[in-house]
Amino acid sequence: MVKYCSDLTNRSSFIWKKHTLPPEPIAFRKISKRSQNQTVILKAAEKVFAEAGFAGATTQLIADVAGLPKANVHYYFKTKEELYRRVVYNIFDTWMEAASAFDTALGPKEALSRYIDTKMELARSHPYGSKVWAAEIMHGAPIIQDYLEGQLLDWSKDRGQHIERWIKNGEMDPIDPAHLLYLIWSTTQHYADFGHQIETLNGGQPYSDAQWKAAKRSVKTIILKGVGLTPD
Amino acid sequence: MVKYCSDLTNRSSFIWKKHTLPPEPIAFRKISKRSQNQTVILKAAEKVFAEAGFAGATTQLIADVAGLPKANVHYYFKTKEELYRRVVYNIFDTWMEAASAFDTALGPKEALSRYIDTKMELARSHPYGSKVWAAEIMHGAPIIQDYLEGQLLDWSKDRGQHIERWIKNGEMDPIDPAHLLYLIWSTTQHYADFGHQIETLNGGQPYSDAQWKAAKRSVKTIILKGVGLTPD
DNA sequence: ATATTTTTTGACTATATGGTCAAGTATTGT
DNA sequence: ACAATACTTGACCATATAGTCAAAAAATAT
Incomplete structure (x- = not known):
């Protein structure tokens, strides 16, 4: 698995004014978006799986906890089982x-x-x-x-x-x-x-x-x- | 809760030929049927809840393990939650x-x-x-x-x-x-x-x-x- | 014997949920 | 500027399942 940067780096916590600041390196941003969302989803999923069990955990609830629409969760993780595996x-x-x-x-x-x-x-x-x-x-x-x-x-x-x-x-x-x-x-x-x-x-x-x-x-x-x- | 006999007594493990053996005392049989079925269902439920979790446990599976039709499980326990409580x-x-x-x-x-x-x-x-x-x-x-x-x-x-x-x-x-x-x-x-x-x-x-x-x-x-x- | 109560069971329904999709938006590469 | 790629999202669908019901069978009471 290729890694461009640590998952812990979270540059989105800054608010960038449009065009007033230099853009981030391309490779960085590209990966950042994915890994950032995946990290958020995985963290939410861990919590929900822990508290509700695999069957009791709904992708909707995981999405809510992650603060994303459900379809977005499925965009990053094909199935609930894949998410659980991760x-x-x-x-x-x-x-x-x-x-x-x-x-x-x-x-x-x-x-x-x-x-x-x-x-x-x-x-x-x-x-x-x-x-x-x-x-x-x-x-x-x-x-x-x-x-x-x-x-x-x-x-x-x-x-x-x-x-x-x-x-x-x-x-x-x-x-x-x-x-x-x-x-x-x-x-x-x-x-x-x-x-x-x-x-x-x-x-x-x-x-x-x-x-x-x-x-x-x-x-x-x-x-x-x-x-x-x-x-x- | 009234108890006519111990749940552990399981007289159904004998095979009674029709009309060849004296019937059991009425009060005994009346309760026996209930408590016998409830015991079987509770045992099956415990196993299924343990192995699949509350949400993952289906009343159908519990019924299958108990060897009864699903509707029969619901006859003795109104809801899955009540069964789980017990x-x-x-x-x-x-x-x-x-x-x-x-x-x-x-x-x-x-x-x-x-x-x-x-x-x-x-x-x-x-x-x-x-x-x-x-x-x-x-x-x-x-x-x-x-x-x-x-x-x-x-x-x-x-x-x-x-x-x-x-x-x-x-x-x-x-x-x-x-x-x-x-x-x-x-x-x-x-x-x-x-x-x-x-x-x-x-x-x-x-x-x-x-x-x-x-x-x-x-x-x-x-x-x-x-x-x-x-x-x- | 007959009435009454309890138990059994297949068929049915309403709902929740995992997963899809297509249309749109944002981002990136040239 | 433009094309291509990546991401977002509301609406949708197929399926699974908890729970219901009514009709029949069995057990029990009188």
Whole structure:
């Protein structure tokens, strides 16, 4: 895929007076329009898929949230399924990128600690993505199955081997690596997927910065101690 | 609601030859037919809602899974939403019943240990219910919000106070009770909600009895050690 | 036996929604 | 300036589906 500029660049947020300012480079504008609209639509779609599920998400609602007419959404994404695919792929990419925080060059304590932190931050910053992912898996991973069997399996095996090495070296207590990973995944994602429940039990208030910090600390403390490491 | 007999009794599993066997008591049969069909429909609905989501679940599919014509489903449950409500209420009841396994009369080790065991067993025996619950919360708890603010909040507060007492008595390490509960909920439910992912990472094989046992053991080990208790 | 109530079921309807299209507008290339 | 390309959008259509209904069958009561 060719990329002329970052999707994050959003030059349309400026208001250009006609003919009073120099035109942008051609290639830039050409791509910008597409990628700009696609980004807006993808963001809206992620939210709507998360809150209504695939079947409950209507292209009309996605269009409304994106602030575009429905036909325009279909201009950029042929079908609702294609749009959904793109959303799911983006989430998977984000997650795999975060997975690199599990850096086995560091010791178990640092590696696990940083991985948990990263996952918690992702739960906070990408709650919609997390929910879409959860729903995708719960429905049998119709779209992402190949990736599960490929990249995710490889990553899990690799990290599992490092964990087993640490255990053999006496750097942490013996535990089945798979269950440790599941525990980390589930706990961190819970703060996104069940954010509504947590908010309700928090007196209807969303977590403050301090509460997020405390949550991260609590989760890290239990898990690290749980595998025989000493949290700071 | 009047109940003449348990829903679990299923006398239709026998094949009665016409006029060769004595008829069942009238009151029994009258209710039996209703509750029997309702039970079948509710079970089918739970599965379909879990696998397709509320919007994706069609009454036709629910009827097919239940082995009945669609109109018959609507005879027992006026609307799809009513059927969904009943499914969600049943799940909540099951969960609150399991919540009593968190018996604070026992010490922290036994209480937590049994609660985790019970939740793990529930994840294994009621995976569909768990998924429906997860989706309900992820979509903002449109149906179950009142129960979250009532029963679940009360239960959590109560158990939280007991945990704090244990901590004060030096029976376990200091930890915010809310995060401990979330960690237990998320981890145990993960084995239901993300069962598909776990199965994929398990070489496409569902967990055997031994694997479930090992999973329970691993989860209990990490959590108990994580709060300063010594697992067996 | 007969009346009454409950259950069954195919056929039907109203509506919502994914997707199309063609006509128009804006942008870009020469 | 002009042609070509890319984007926009209201109107439209085919289909799927929640829910209805009436007529019949079965079960139950008297």
